[in-house]
Amino acid sequence: MMLCSESYPSVLAFCFLDELQREFISTYEMLHINSAIRPYSFIEFDNFIQKTKQRYNNPRSLTTRVNLADMQTEIRLRPPYHISLQELGLENGINHRRDPPYKGIAPHQRLEPLTLPGIISCLLSLLCAGLNLIRGFHSMESLLQSDEDVSCVIAFFLGTAACLYQCYLFLCCTSWRNMKSFLAFGLLCLCNLYVHEQRTLWQLFFHVTVGAVTTLQIRLRQPQSKSPDYNV
Template identity: 85%
Template sequence: MSVILFASVVRARDGLPLSASTDHEQNMSVQETKKYVKVLSRKLEQLPDRCTMRRGPHHINFISSLGVSYVMLCADSYPSVLAFCFLDELQKEFITTYQMVHINSAIRPYSFIEFDNFIQKTKQRFNNPRSLTTKVNLADMQTEIRLRPPYQISLQELGLENGINHRKDPAYKGIAPHQRLEPLTLAGIISCLLSLLCAGLNLIRGFHSVESLLQNEDDVSCIIAFFLGTTACLYQCYLFAYGTSWRNTKSFLSFGLICLSNMYLHELRNAWQLFFHVTVGAFATLQIRLRQPQSKSPDYNV
């Protein structure tokens, strides 16, 4: 049957899916071809702006413009002119509906899933060519395709000559060098500010100790303790702001360093000062533990 089976909108630079038709196609052949669509989505930026690829009984067609690609999967008997007219309509509607700043800053997959409503309506129209009224546009597209045919992508170009299960390319890993964390909370901001305050107090006392060392030859180990406390507090702020490997373990080690430095400085601080520094360190450690990496949606890698 000559129909459009699936369509999606993808950000070209990283393959992030922005929207897609919510079809529940049970045909195993279609599901298998969709896997090729996912692989293709990760290479869109390296390909020409209008391409087609054949896989079994299906064709995968796409066009790219302004950093966004519009991909569709159809039966191999579906006319190319209709396929690219369909993609052209998706493109015109998407770029007029959404601003580029929002497209470029999107983090989660399917951030514009509501665009599926337009995809479904357009797909229904193009699956029934007799209902199409854009005859002039079809003629224009026919001429354009004849003058500039779509680039034919081979499976070898995608490293798929042996099938999808033999690929060695890594799966899509995301778009940020650091793992994104959950949004800031008021308690987290307060803990970060208090940690900065403790770091500042330690730094000031450290410089005073340096002056005393130059004048009275005081113990240099106190200076080291003050600067270690400063480093630990600043590192807790860093751990709160950025996602890194072994983040929770590093926060506990930083808290331990804060406790050790204050234990060594117990003769230079009263009980309330010690309590304040240790409590702030514990509070910051708790906030680091509570601010976890953002969970990905179940279909993030789909």
């Protein structure tokens, strides 16, 4: 397949494709072609494509190098199939009236490799989640034995959920990661502010610092610009 202007001679377009086909078949063996499993395995063939394209951009230089009579006979005996606008339009799910809605980051997109500070911050977030969960169960036991406020139990469990969600954002690639990480950090700060009477100053400082460092690591670990499977 090739794209060219409407005024470009169709016979030259088919000659261009035929010349590329002949060169590709003569350059690569069939066993090499069938065993290719990675994208861009034949990227070096692009050099020949670019050189040939430059020659065909100037049709006057092709009079002695291209046998147009044979190609015209081939086109007359086996005429090409013309694609209609309807086949390129709504029948194939393409809407020309508006752009398709943005669906966020592709599910196969990967994040940058893990770093040691990121792993440490993720482990500390899991530790904070465990501490909040334990304090939440203890507060629930105290609630059953006395008239303690139930909001403290909810605050501890919300803090646990915020820490776990930060770990999820650090490990997985989702849309709006930075915004979600800031919201989770804000929720974590509010939970610690609400239960400040049940914790010492150093405990509050530890939980807030770990949440801030994890948020920073989420911000630093961005999606990769291209898939590592593409060998280019």
